[in-house]
Amino acid sequence: MISERQWQELERLLEPGRVQSGCAAPASLDEVAAVVRWAAANQVQVLPGATGDESAIGLDMSGLRRQRFYDPADLTLGCDAGVTAGEVMEWLAAAQQFLPLDVGQPALSLGAILGGHHSGPLRHFFGTVRDAAIGIECVATDGSIVHGGGRVVKNVAGYDLMKLFIGSRGSLGVITGVNFKVSPWPRETETVRLRPADLDAVERVRHWVLHAPLRFLCCELRSDGIAWEVWLRYAGSQRVRERYRTEIATLLPAEPLDESVWSATLAQATGSRFDISVPASAATRVLAALPVGNTASLAGRLGLGVFAIQTQTELSDAEIETWRAVVAEARGFLSVRDARAMPATVRFGAPTHDYELMRRVKRELDSQAVFPDPWGLT
Amino acid sequence: MAGLRAQLERELGPERVLSDALGRMLYEYDGGVDRALPDLVVFPKSREEVVAVMCLTAAAGVPLVARGAGTGLSGGALARTGGVILSLNRMRRVLEVDIENGRAVVEPGVVNLEFSQSIAASGFYFAPDPSSQKACTIGGNVAENSGGPHTLAYGVTVNHVTGLEVVLADGRVIHTGAKALDVPGLDLTGTLVGSEGTLGIATAITLKLTRLPEAARTLLAIFDRVEDAAHTVSAITASGVTPAALEMLDGFSLRAVEAATHAGYPLDSAAVLLIELEGLREEVEDAATAVEAICTTTARSVRVAQDAEERALLWKGRKEAFGAMGRISPNYYVMDGVIPRTRIAEILRSIEAISAGCGLRIGNIFHAGDGNLHPLVFYDARVAGEAERAMRASQEIIRACVAVGGSISGEHGIGMEKDCLMPLIFTPTDLAFMQRLRQAFDPAGRLNPEKVLPSHSCRETTGAVVPG
Numbered sequence: 001m002i003s004e005r006q007w008q009e010l011e012r013l014l015e016p017g018r019v020q021s022g023c024a025a026p027a028s029l030d031e032v033a034a035v036v037r038w039a040a041a042n043q044v045q046v047l048p049g050a051t052g053d054e055s056a057i058g059l060d061m062s063g064l065r066r067q068r069f070y071d072p073a074d075l076t077l078g079c080d081a082g083v084t085a086g087e088v089m090e091w092l093a094a095a096q097q098f099l100p101l102d103v104g105q106p107a108l109s110l111g112a113i114l115g116g117h118h119s120g121p122l123r124h125f126f127g128t129v130r131d132a133a134i135g136i137e138c139v140a141t142d143g144s145i146v147h148g149g150g151r152v153v154k155n156v157a158g159y160d161l162m163k164l165f166i167g168s169r170g171s172l173g174v175i176t177g178v179n180f181k182v183s184p185w186p187r188e189t190e191t192v193r194l195r196p197a198d199l200d201a202v203e204r205v206r207h208w209v210l211h212a213p214l215r216f217l218c219c220e221l222r223s224d225g226i227a228w229e230v231w232l233r234y235a236g237s238q239r240v241r242e243r244y245r246t247e248i249a250t251l252l253p254a255e256p257l258d259e260s261v262w263s264a265t266l267a268q269a270t271g272s273r274f275d276i277s278v279p280a281s282a283a284t285r286v287l288a289a290l291p292v293g294n295t296a297s298l299a300g301r302l303g304l305g306v307f308a309i310q311t312q313t314e315l316s317d318a319e320i321e322t323w324r325a326v327v328a329e330a331r332g333f334l335s336v337r338d339a340r341a342m343p344a345t346v347r348f349g350a351p352t353h354d355y356e357l358m359r360r361v362k363r364e365l366d367s368q369a370v371f372p373d374p375w376g377l378t
Numbered sequence: 379m380a381g382l383r384a385q386l387e388r389e390l391g392p393e394r395v396l397s398d399a400l401g402r403m404l405y406e407y408d409g410g411v412d413r414a415l416p417d418l419v420v421f422p423k424s425r426e427e428v429v430a431v432m433c434l435t436a437a438a439g440v441p442l443v444a445r446g447a448g449t450g451l452s453g454g455a456l457a458r459t460g461g462v463i464l465s466l467n468r469m470r471r472v473l474e475v476d477i478e479n480g481r482a483v484v485e486p487g488v489v490n491l492e493f494s495q496s497i498a499a500s501g502f503y504f505a506p507d508p509s510s511q512k513a514c515t516i517g518g519n520v521a522e523n524s525g526g527p528h529t530l531a532y533g534v535t536v537n538h539v540t541g542l543e544v545v546l547a548d549g550r551v552i553h554t555g556a557k558a559l560d561v562p563g564l565d566l567t568g569t570l571v572g573s574e575g576t577l578g579i580a581t582a583i584t585l586k587l588t589r590l591p592e593a594a595r596t597l598l599a600i601f602d603r604v605e606d607a608a609h610t611v612s613a614i615t616a617s618g619v620t621p622a623a624l625e626m627l628d629g630f631s632l633r634a635v636e637a638a639t640h641a642g643y644p645l646d647s648a649a650v651l652l653i654e655l656e657g658l659r660e661e662v663e664d665a666a667t668a669v670e671a672i673c674t675t676t677a678r679s680v681r682v683a684q685d686a687e688e689r690a691l692l693w694k695g696r697k698e699a700f701g702a703m704g705r706i707s708p709n710y711y712v713m714d715g716v717i718p719r720t721r722i723a724e725i726l727r728s729i730e731a732i733s734a735g736c737g738l739r740i741g742n743i744f745h746a747g748d749g750n751l752h753p754l755v756f757y758d759a760r761v762a763g764e765a766e767r768a769m770r771a772s773q774e775i776i777r778a779c780v781a782v783g784g785s786i787s788g789e790h791g792i793g794m795e796k797d798c799l800m801p802l803i804f805t806p807t808d809l810a811f812m813q814r815l816r817q818a819f820d821p822a823g824r825l826n827p828e829k830v831l832p833s834h835s836c837r838e839t840t841g842a843v844v845p846g
Contacts, residue, residue: 071718071720072616073612073615073616073719073720074612074615074718074719074720074749075615075616075719076718096618117560117565127533127537130565130568131533131537140811144807144810144811145807146807146808146811147804147805147808148808148812150783150784150785150803151718151783151784152716152717152718152748152749152783152784152785152788153716153719153748153749154525154529154534154716154745154748154749154750154788154789155716155785155787155788156522156523156525156534156572156787156788156789156790156791156792157785157786157787157792157796157800157803157804158792158800158803158804158808158809158812158830158831159569159572159573159577159812159815159816159830160523160536160568160569160571160572160573161811161812161815162568163536163565163567163568163569163571164564164565164568164569164815166565167564167565168564168565171564172564183620184617184618184619184620185618186618187618207478210478210480210589211501211589213589213591213592213658214658215589215657215658215661236658236660236661236664237660237664239660239664240658240660240661240664243658243660275560277558277559277560277561278558279476279479279481279557279558280478280479280480281476281478281479282479304559305479305558305559306559306560331556331557331558332558333556333558333560333561333562335560335562348562348563349562352553352561352562352563353552353553353554354552354553354554354563354566355563356550356552357546357552357554357566357818357819358563358564358566360818360819361564361566361815361818361819362564363818364814364815364817364818365811365814365815365818375562375563
């Protein structure tokens with residue numbers, strides 16, 4: 001439990017008013033470092049981007065929200081981690097450029113997106129933030145400021161700390177800044193919807209997309225729990241898009257969709273939320289085997305085997321294990337996004353083969369045990 | 379070492395343990411300028427044998443250095459502190475090709491180009507294409523996070539590896555990643571790729587395969603001024619067109635290349651850009667029109683390869699360029715700096731000034747599309763002092779790259795060549811953090827020691843702080 005004395009000590013480290021309700025909102029990199037050092041000294045856990053409680057301090061990074069540099073001609077951008085996806089996309093759109101930050105939540109910070117390795121439909125062609133990040137700045141367990149990578153789009157100097165920290169869920173340090181290589185956004189894009197009758201037809205679409213010479217920006221599987229849809233997005237000149245339309249027409253009837261569909265937020269429900277990843281060719285087999293009777297929504301990258309499923313009602317731990325067994329049989333992975341507390345093995349599954357090594361990395365890099373341990377490594 | 383040798387011979391058979399001086403000399407060097415003689419070289423054929431070697435060398439407290447084809451340019455596969463070289467090129471099986479999932483699993487000794495050629499009929503290939511791809515191994519690509527000319531569109535090796543089987547320093551075997559994406563936990567696959575054999579040794583690699591493009595077109599833009607070529611690179615980058623490759627050769631270099639390869643490069647030009655566009659037929663035509671229009675604002679002319687043969691010839695010139703440099707000079711030292719693409723013209727001027735200052739010729743052949751320079755400093759090692767001048771000039775070039783926001787290695791790796799330069803781009807805190815990461819994988823520091831992070835010799839030569 002954090003004592004009154006300790007709270008007061010923390011307040012003195014930051015600008016007035018930046019410590020409230022179990023959360024610290026630093027205004028600078030130095031303040032982030034100070035919070036972490038305080039946490040280490042007081043054996044308090046720091047929860048980046050989360051709300052704290054009586055024994056852990058939440059860290060609100062919205063005070064670090066600068067664009068550090070942007071070179072449109074070099075296609076590189078550097079920002080504080082508190083910058084939101086929406087802000088980044090707005091900066092880049094002015095130069096007809098973008099990043100794969102289409103996670104459906106423009107208000108989500110870069111730190112949250114990087115920490116959780118979130119991605120969206122553009123992953124099909126452009127990959128994720130892990131592929132786009134070229135440099136990173138973090139505050140480590142002892143409050144030191146650490147950098148990896150740099151500002152250039154190709155760089156093999158040193159260990160790839162971007163890969164290590166992205167997706168680490170705050171377990172190794174606080175991400176405070178990131179540099180990206182950005183991509184040009186196509187001048188003309190188009191989206192069509194296919195309505196495969198069943199999962200066999202969905203699989204035929206997946207197979208066709210895999211082997212076709214066409215290069216789709218998005219190949220998205222959507223479902224409301226009743227019917228299946230595949231959304232295909234592509235870009236190019238008028239004659240390139242005509243080629244796509246002609247080829248797609250040989251597969252299934254396609255209806256044009258307004259580009260705004262990609263900005264729409266997915267329907268939220270009160271049930272459980274899962275992230276599933278399987279080898280792509282196993283996707284429809286797994287979806288057919290899942291007891292998805294109460295699915296509210298499904299959205300995923302059909303060509304990559306990555307899906308997010310939202311159920312109407314919350315599943316029990318036993319039901320989660322039933323789902324997980326189906327996914328595991330296909331050599332895939334299932335994670336649960338529910339806010340409720342649950343053991344790491346329920347949320348992420350049994351430890352994978354390399355957990356012991358992850359444990360060593362966690363212990364070495366978070367020697368002060370300041371940061372969360374989502375996978376139960378320690 | 380005699381005891382270890384006996385144990386290794388019992389494990390692998392004497393024919394796969396090299397101990398004689400002459401044989402070991404073949405492993406004293408790689409494609410770069412550094413030299414280091416190993417005590418032993420071993421040739422395992424399986425993961426189990428790698429494990430055995432790892433355990434035996436661990437028990438003996440002897441350094442272990444993994445090696446593929448030895449085409450590296452930074453001394454990464456050299457036994458800098460002696461010890462055992464683990465040559466992996468007899469582990470060259472393709473274990474699985476799974477086209478429906480866009481994956482393959484290969485042993486580390488599989489040769490990069492041979493693998494892509496072997497699956498080409500399926501319509502897929504392994505995208506990273508280092509210039510040494512006819513010889514380099516995928517294990518080596520993983521160690522160095524190799525790039526190549528087509529990095530611009532397709533990324534580097536880490537973007538094409540989804541899983542690893544790794545033997546750790548204590549002999550344990552782990553699997554990171556998988557065929558599926560988003561494996562729970564830390565991204566150890568991404569951390570291991572590019573770690574230059576210092577964190578573990580990959581014995582099986584899960585590759586992400588890429589669809590072969592429907593069409594490709596190669597253009598050669600010919601310039602009368604190097605600056606015009608450099609500015610054209612920026613213009614193409616900023617235009618929204620992403621070439622599959624965008625390479626530059628300066629006039630000095632291309633004349634040597636042309637004499638060796640007869641690729642059709644114009645001998646009287648100041649620089650050429652070799653530009654490759656890939657994709658759908660219609661996309662390639664659109665992109666070629668756009669790129670030609672950009673080039674012709676300053677280029678003398680733009681030539682479009684008329685057929686596959688001409689295209690292959692133009693690329694032969696580029697890929698065999700380093701080998702052609704023997705015509706110019708008995709020795710050369712090639713650097714691997716990276717800069718923002720908007721600073722190419724400025725850096726080329728700096729390189730020209732450095733050349734004038736040191737009295738040595740410097741050619742430029744590089745991946746202009748991603749700002750990855752390969753200045754070649756020509757010297758004659760037989761002439762007293764020239765080698766030292768070449769090294770100093772190369773370091774000056776690297777410092778110039780860093781000064782404009784660049785880095786010290788785009789694809790060749792740090793190895794033992796550039797470890798002392800790491801403090802140019804990383805603080806002591808950064809380096810100490812990386813050292814702690816290394817310790818988590820290899821507490822004894824036995825895997826490829828004195829590589830990547832500043833070694834003890836750096837303290838003596840540059841005053842760089844040895845981390846940890």
